[in-house]
Amino acid sequence: MIYSSKPHSCLLYNQGLMPYLDALQWQRSLLTERINNPNLEDVLILLEHPPVYTLGQGANPEFLKFDLDKSEYHLYRVERGGEVTYHCPGQLVGYPILNLHRYRQDLHWYLRQLEEVIIRVLAKYDLQGERISGFTGVWLEGRKVAAIGIKVSRWVTMHGFSLNVCPDMTGFERIVPCGITDKAVGSLAEWIPGIKCLEIRDQIAQCFSEVFGVKLVDSQYRRY
Template sequence: MNKKVYHKDLGVKDYKETWDYQEELFQETLNLKIRNRREDLDLETPNHFLFVEHPHVYTLGKSGDIKNLLVDENQLAAKGAKFYKINRGGDITYHGPGQIVGYPILDLENFFTDIHKYLRLLEEMVILTLEEYGLKAERSKGETGVWLDVGTPFARKICAMGVRASRWVTMHGFALNVNADLGYFDMMIPCGIKDKAVTSLNVELGQKEISMDEVKEKLLKHFAALFEAEIIKQKTTT
């Protein structure tokens, strides 16, 4: 039987507010898992999958180097951008308008207990979605995320990923550039990788704008198939 995954599209939402909401869902699931073990219960743990679009923000993962942010606080403010050091893996990442950010808060014990497999399936979800637009997206060896023209001088990243997991419960996730302003990536060394460019779906297709809702539906479809999940859409109240 397919596992239920509750989906919310938060629309445009501040990064810190969304991070707090993620933490709330994450902690609720952890607490339920702890209770199940302590009291020998078998209560079902929930799985969530959030979509959101953030105002301009830069986030630095636990293993990241602040030197990969190439601007100071005043320059950030002038660009209307914020900065946060956060508890996911990975280095520095940018989020902003025109980018679909996905946060799966899953209890992987409902699916499989393999973080490597989890990341590869998230990548595959994006790869299959981009294939529907005629793009051959790939993995780049040793680098999490999704790329185009891997192994050539024109390699460019279209989707960044960084996750956190505790007791097999996940948070954080991926950021897929759909109609992103690529100028904001010039203010950092993306993911700490100096020799590769960044791109966006609309740039690759030579279009001014791609339907974000259309891309979201394709991502959900592939997520459901890959994770053998039943997507249950919920209205946003947060």
């Protein structure tokens, strides 16, 4: 759906493997800049993270299956919504920094649009992504393949979505992903053997452009 007669530009940063804290600092810098200057372009960052666990604001540590004080794993509590999740190579993460004044000032709408991006990507592989009432994310045949957690400040977004493409799934065994005890997680590699994140990146970008009605502009990362 296009929300203006002329799609506005959205900077696309296609990154490789980036430490979680580096990406977090980058997002915060981009968000602050756009709060101070609402005329700046929107941004979509696509990347992967080394293994890391994150807890959303107010997340319940009971969903961790290891001792928080004696953990050998990197774990951070951040400002997004949602419970605990896991990032690792083979999982494609998307961080949209969008000024929702350009779209719709409605967080539920925004969450559904992020789900729609993933659902359209899956449809390109003849897979039917599904929503489950009362939950946020996208499922395939009852297995959660995409998680979403966002933060919005003055209607500018940060954090975003993660899609399990071909990750080592054992990292999910140490948590209750997203705090959902009765639904398993899955990855696209279970349905599409041999699939890699590099292929999915282009599909994500195209579907994001369609859903949000933006023109993506390839951009180069500069360290903040």
